Amino acid sequence: MTSAILAGGLGFFATLVAAFAPVPAGAASFDCGKARTPDExxxxxxxxxxxLDSEMGALWFSYSRFQLMMGANGARRDDARAFLAARAKxxxxASCLAPLYRQRNAALKQQIAAAITNVTHQADTDPTPAxxxxxxxxxxxxxxxxxxxAAGGELKGNAWPEMMSADLDHDGRPDYLLNAQNLRCDGAATAYCANDGCDISVSLSSAGYAPMKLRGSRPTLVQGTxxxxxxxWVxxxxxDNAAPGAACWGSWRWNGSALKPSYAVRAAP
Structure with a gap:
């Protein structure tokens, strides 16, 4: 996908990214020491x-990383301007600011999801979320x-977890896997990963997309007949029979009512 920036817009776009960068919980997405307006x-x-403002900052940080076509890129900037204008009003x-932030955060979540779907279709990956x-x-x-x-860190680089989709529970609807292994949390190296692996969550449509928490690395969806x-890799x-240095793999399969794991020693990736 190509991206185009309107003439003169790059500076404003960079300013927005800096203004809405994620910050530790309890602080706003701007420097409170320089807050001058009543809303700030x-x-x-x-x-x-x-x-709410910090959540918005993290969402904007991710959304701003997606490359959009020129018209959509302009709309993204216009949405940010409109929010700041509404906040100033x-x-x-607080009874005006709180619902405004909640509406903005919900909109950003939807825009990020739509951008992911678009990128997935562009890349022609399989399976593709519908x-x-x-x-x-x-x-x-x-x-x-x-x-x-919460761990005292700050997201850097690729601020979006790896997302995969497949029909794991055989109900004809996509299920989702989130892998935090590629997230970089500066200042909190163990925010997502430790010696036993990284945070992985599986959300099944049959369970109302309630996340099932797993730990490990290199999650792979293997399409069988x-x-x-x-x-x-866990x-x-x-x-039980894993020697030092051996790789243990967990395989989760749908048994008709739940995803159940089995474990086996295999070669390390």
């Missing part, structure tokens, strides 16, 4: 508003952003 001061003084009124990720999956993504901030299997202690 209100956000800095209210922990609930500050949390709220002044110090629609934007459901809200519980988007909430899980936002939770990963908050996890970094009858079903799709989720393979994850801690070797999951395999």
């Amino acid at each position: 001061r209100a956000v800095c003084a209210d922990t609930a508003l500050s949390a 709220c002044g110090a009124d 629609a934007p990720a459901p809200q519980p999956v988007m909430d899980e993504v936002a939770g990963l952003f908050a996890q970094c901030r 009858e079903q799709t299997t989720l393979d994850i 801690d070797r202690f999951q395999c």
